[in-house]
Amino acid sequence: MTKKAIIIGAGIAGLAAAIRLKVKGYEVQVFEANSYPGGKLSEIKIGGYRFDAGPSLFTLPEQVEELFKISGQNPKDHFEYIKLPVTCHYFWEDGKSLKAYSDINLFAEEVEVKLGEPASNIRKALKQSDYIYRHLSPLFMHRSLHKLGTWTNSLALKSYLKMGKLGIFNTMNAANVKSFKHPKLVQLFNRYATYNGSDPYQTPATLNIIPHLEFNIGAFFPKKGMHDITNSLFKLAKDLGVEFNFGAKVDEVIVENGKASAVKVTGELFKAELIVNNMDMVNAYKSILSKQKQPKKLLEQPxxxxxxxxxxxxxxxxxxxxxxxxxxxxxxxxxxxxxxxxxxxxxxxxxxxxxxxxxxxxxxxxxxxxxxxxxxxxxxxxxxxxxxxxxxxxxxxxxxxxxxxxxxxxxxxxxxxxxxxxxxxxxSSAQGALYGNSSNNRYAAFLRHANFSSDIKNLYFCGGSVHPGGGIPLCLLSAKIMTEMVQ
Structure with a gap:
């Protein structure tokens, strides 16, 4: 008999989880309180203008493409994007400006001409970012931090010996001050702390992993706008047979004998063998999981x-x-x-x-x-x-x-x-925080909720408020990590 999965929330991680579980053979039903899918990744149309309402930067497009591939589809038939020649244009009030070209050599030359910063410093910093990514992404982005196997595999063992080089004992700002002579370059690279809502003067230098995504891999733009990520994945999920219920706010996750067995929606029970929460973790525990044991330390994090x-x-x-x-x-x-x-x-x-x-x-x-x-x-x-x-x-x-x-x-x-x-x-983001718990300390990666419940069987979590974090690529990866745990 086909097993059923219920997903609470049709944010980008919820859509990805729905697709992955459907491909895995589950009958999937999604309940979304809003009248539209996508969560923060929505759009606004008014007076002849269209705006992407939420996330505006697109990196690691392969995370979107993979969802089409595992569904037996050619991504190019459903979702198109371009690589940006300039990732960002930076301005200062003194008249200085920089174009962050996707071509690293062009960017390095631009920095040297405009600011007098040696081009070699840019190349060295981006090489360091690549180094951090190669050693940490397999551990922190693609695996659960809450499973023993993550910490005992060969990739993890290699990373332990390089923690100092990976920036865990330094702040982002301190690392950037060492990397660059010009304060404007320090400021530019400090900006990457904002990509997960952090403070560069507090957050660890491991977050210097982020420039690698933008420069060494690239920044992209969907031809139909960022909202097309939502639209294309929503259509894919529907074509696969996922059932969506909009304007359907879940009131409670029903737990029986230590197992999540159903959700209550306007007084009606919907049973399933698997419950996936894509709602903000903090607000989920305060509302639909209020009767369950509360992870107080996680809920109290800044x-x-x-x-x-x-x-x-x-x-x-x-x-x-x-x-x-x-x-x-x-x-x-x-x-x-x-x-x-x-x-x-x-x-x-x-x-x-x-x-x-x-x-x-x-x-x-x-x-x-x-x-x-x-x-x-x-x-x-x-x-x-x-x-x-x-x-x-x-x-x-x-x-x-x-x-x-x-x-x-x-x-x-x-x-x-x-x-x-x-x-x-x-x-439903607690306190309107964009990325869940703050990353303003070296242990932040460990202070995110796991992609599963350690207390309630058959209850899983995905989205920006849980591991591995906020932003489109990490939300999509949270759905992948979660789904790989499901038998």
Whole structure:
């Protein structure tokens, strides 16, 4: 008899888990509280503009392609993307700017010409990033950290001897200060801490693994926008026969004799041999698992940063801007101090502007641009967000005007806002944190929930709040790790 699996949440990890379990022979049913799939990886359409609402950077596309391949499909028939020639365009208020070319030699030359930083330093730093990736990714990204076999295999044993070289005993900032002479390069490489909501002055230098993904492997853009990752995987899951239930909030996971056996949805029970939670781990234990033993230490861990995003329809084109753009703060340390220690927003924030209409012209009317304008902010701790958002908007516009030598406000013809409170309400992310628990200490990788429950049989976990972490590639890998555990 075919076994049944129920997945709680249709986020990107939930979709991947549904596909993998269906391929494995399970009958799969997904319950999603929202009216749409994708979780944070959704979109906004308004007034002739389209915005990718959530994650905007696409790396490790093979993690998406693999889902089509295991389903017997050719990925190119369903999902297309391009490699970016420039991963990001960086700006500072003193007029300096850098294009982070995907060609490492071009980038190294750019840095040497613009900043006087020896090109060899860039190559050496990216070689170190590759070194970290080769030794840590098999251990931390592709396997469960909560199974003995992970720690006793040959790959793990080799890594133990290299922990110092892998950066576990140093902070990201300290490592980057040693790598680069120019403070702007230190700031640029410190920025990668924000990719999982961390503070470069606290998080371990092992996170210098991230530049490897962008430079040595590459950054990419789906031809139909980031939301096409959701759309293509959702369609694949449906074509395979996965059953989706939207507007269907799970009220409780039913546990009998130490085993997860069903979920309760508006008073009705749905039984299954396997229950997979794709909901934020913290909020899951507070709601659908509230009757079960609570992992208090995990639940009490500090959370990652959040985001304040202004989706702006801009009735002008700025040819100096690319798909990904960063306008750096003049005092990066003070900015992170506000986010993680003061629970506030610095008056000179680093501004990220994502403009998909650079590559996908129909995302904005002719002669216009769709600006996804974001700053990193603290998670929701009860601050007066109405006041903070109003002040931050003013500071962001002032920052853009100073850096780009413009007056942007007259060109903003429409605006939507996403902030920590709405991130929490729309995606059930505890405190509006984008990446679950913070990674601001060397043990952070071990302070994420496992991809299975050690107390409840047949209960599994996937998504950005559990191992191996947040971001599209890691969410997809969480589904893979989880599924490989299932008999």
């Amino acid at each position: 959370k990652s940063s959040s985001a304040l995003i202004f989706y702006w329809g801009i009735k002008k084109e700025f040819p100096e801007l690319d798909l990904h753009n960063i306008l750096f703060s003049n005092d990066y340390k003070k900015e992170f101090d506000h986010i993680f220690n003061l629970g506030s927003i610095y008056e000179d924030p680093t501004v990220y502007i994502n403009i998909t209409s650079v590559y996908k012209k129909d995302d904005a009317p002719e002669g216009c641009m769709n600006w996804f304008t974001m700053i990193n902010v603290p998670n929701n701790q009860g601050q007066d967000w109405d006041v903070l958002i109003k002040e931050a908007r003013r500071h962001i516009i002032t920052k853009i005007n100073r850096t780009l030598k413009t007056d942007i406000e007259p060109f903003i013809e429409l605006e939507e806002i996403l902030e920590p409170r709405t991130i929490e309400s729309k995606t």
